[in-house]
Amino acid sequence: MRVLRRWYGEGPLHLLLMVSSLALAGYAGVRLLDGDTLLILVWFVGAALVHDLVLVPLYSAADRALRVPFSRSPGLVNFVRVPLLLSGLLLLMWFPLITRHAERYEPASGMSPDRFLGNWLLITAALFAVSASWLVVRTVRARRRATKGRPSASH
Amino acid sequence: MGDRRQRTAPHLPRAPFPLPTGPAFWRSPVRGVRFTAVLGVVLLAGITLLFVTGLLSYAAYNPDLAAVNDKTPAKGLLGFYLFDWPTGPHWLYRLTQGLHVTVGIVLVPVLLAKLWSVVPKLFALPPARSAGHALERCSVLLLVGGALFQFVTGLLNIQLEYLFPGSFYPLHFYGAWVFFAAFLTHTCLKLPRALRVLRRGLPAAQDELASPAPAAETVSRRGALAVVGAGSLLLLVTSAGRSFDGGVRQTALLTPRGGAEPGTGPNGFQINKTAAHVGVTPAETGADWRLTVVGPAGETQLSRARLLSMGQHSAALPIACVEGWSTSDQWWRGVRLRDLAALAGFPEDPPGVLVESLQRSGPFRSVALRDNQVRDPRSLLALAVNGEDLSPDHGFPARVIVPAAPGVMNTKWVSRLTFGELR
Numbered sequence: 176m177r178v179l180r181r182w183y184g185e186g187p188l189h190l191l192l193m194v195s196s197l198a199l200a201g202y203a204g205v206r207l208l209d210g211d212t213l214l215i216l217v218w219f220v221g222a223a224l225v226h227d228l229v230l231v232p233l234y235s236a237a238d239r240a241l242r243v244p245f246s247r248s249p250g251l252v253n254f255v256r257v258p259l260l261l262s263g264l265l266l267l268m269w270f271p272l273i274t275r276h277a278e279r280y281e282p283a284s285g286m287s288p289d290r291f292l293g294n295w296l297l298i299t300a301a302l303f304a305v306s307a308s309w310l311v312v313r314t315v316r317a318r319r320r321a322t323k324g325r326p327s328a329s330h
Numbered sequence: 331m332g333d334r335r336q337r338t339a340p341h342l343p344r345a346p347f348p349l350p351t352g353p354a355f356w357r358s359p360v361r362g363v364r365f366t367a368v369l370g371v372v373l374l375a376g377i378t379l380l381f382v383t384g385l386l387s388y389a390a391y392n393p394d395l396a397a398v399n400d401k402t403p404a405k406g407l408l409g410f411y412l413f414d415w416p417t418g419p420h421w422l423y424r425l426t427q428g429l430h431v432t433v434g435i436v437l438v439p440v441l442l443a444k445l446w447s448v449v450p451k452l453f454a455l456p457p458a459r460s461a462g463h464a465l466e467r468c469s470v471l472l473l474v475g476g477a478l479f480q481f482v483t484g485l486l487n488i489q490l491e492y493l494f495p496g497s498f499y500p501l502h503f504y505g506a507w508v509f510f511a512a513f514l515t516h517t518c519l520k521l522p523r524a525l526r527v528l529r530r531g532l533p534a535a536q537d538e539l540a541s542p543a544p545a546a547e548t549v550s551r552r553g554a555l556a557v558v559g560a561g562s563l564l565l566l567v568t569s570a571g572r573s574f575d576g577g578v579r580q581t582a583l584l585t586p587r588g589g590a591e592p593g594t595g596p597n598g599f600q601i602n603k604t605a606a607h608v609g610v611t612p613a614e615t616g617a618d619w620r621l622t623v624v625g626p627a628g629e630t631q632l633s634r635a636r637l638l639s640m641g642q643h644s645a646a647l648p649i650a651c652v653e654g655w656s657t658s659d660q661w662w663r664g665v666r667l668r669d670l671a672a673l674a675g676f677p678e679d680p681p682g683v684l685v686e687s688l689q690r691s692g693p694f695r696s697v698a699l700r701d702n703q704v705r706d707p708r709s710l711l712a713l714a715v716n717g718e719d720l721s722p723d724h725g726f727p728a729r730v731i732v733p734a735a736p737g738v739m740n741t742k743w744v745s746r747l748t749f750g751e752l753r
Contacts, residue, residue, distance in 0.1 A: 184460020189519070193465040196515035200472050203507030206404050206500070214495035219505070222478035223471060226445060227452050242548065249548045256548075257557055264561055265568075268438060269584050271491035277586075279490040282607045284600070285592040285723060294583040298568070 258302035359544035367524035383430035396698035396752035401499035420733035424650035431654020439561030476509025587655035596716030609690035625674025645708035
């Protein structure tokens, strides 16, 4: 047992779990890759790589850039950050429809894809409007508290 | 795993240019084991539901019944659980597949947040501390690649954007098993600690995901979880309506098959594939159209008028698509499949039937239905819907409608029914 730990670095249960899991993944993986093997592999591994090495750095950098103008009152950044994030999420998920790239949609379903771009823009507008009203309410409340002479809540 | 043993000193001297391989590079004060554990537990419940409903959907196509139904003939043991898909309750597939796709959509923000929360581990050095750790990292690649592969193929498929390298069915089915193998292992390895941390908390010094040099806080962990929840809620509100008709569908603002119905009147409800799209022309479906019914009694040609002269029966059944959208119950009227089986020479206990369509394209232009589906008195060769003749897009002159079957099993523009021989 001690030899296994030294050589393998984990307990025997870990080894059994890993082997059985990778064997099952292999069994399904052989079938998954039966076809355009290279391209499927590129999609599978590429999905992880594109997410970790492109998407995450991209939105992290965007977030960092967004925080710069709010450096004096960092809490305020959320009023832009959150609606922007939600809007971006919707675009990321539905870009084939929003950008009218999904050309099969209309002939197959008999429904126009034209509404997606407009709806996305309207939802984005609504998200920012909610955020703006939230900010207004918060500011008004903070002012009232300040004029009543009580110490204002720390943000 | 060995995370427990690899601890970061609480106060590392800040390097002038921190690299992603060092913990000081990751400065968000939101990251932490507890944050990851909350998201992990949500994903455990959600992805288990996705896997189970996915396997049910696979079984709903009766792939073991006939070669025409089977898009994954190499499945081997992965189809071990297959069973005869039932015909009741009639909303069964509408429920399971609606859950599969809607919950999948709603989980996207949770998945992305979970991956974000553990991204420092991707860059941690050394890449492998031991053989066990190396194996585990291979498994994590299958986990992350598999999760993204499944979500991306699913989201593209429901938008009819077939960019993925091959047919959706084998990719999503085998991909699910690869992913699930890694998901199960990950759950076994991580769940005990996640539950412990959620119950009892974790001293900061033992939190290997927390930044040793956090930036000023702009959002609390609770706030960040609330944003993830808001994302899921937004997706739920803008997509759940696609499983209902009329006004409720209008609330599905951003999902395919949301918004106004494609038409008005009795035939105005959702169309999976229009007649034009699959190459069915008015010339083929006009007065010269004949339904060929084949069985021990020989081959019989039936005109639409002849079908209308047979006993007409009604059934209120939905259309429920593998893409997750569905309609409310529509009122179908036509000839029972079991009456057609009797005509073909099976007066009692009819067998399954091979249904062939006029359509030129589509992976399900012919499908096999099982005997339980033929025998159900609600299974019809429908000629009318909601009190009016079928429209061309809903399968005129005649279409199959079977309770609880996936949408594409309800063949439109039927040209031939072969009872007993499914090929």
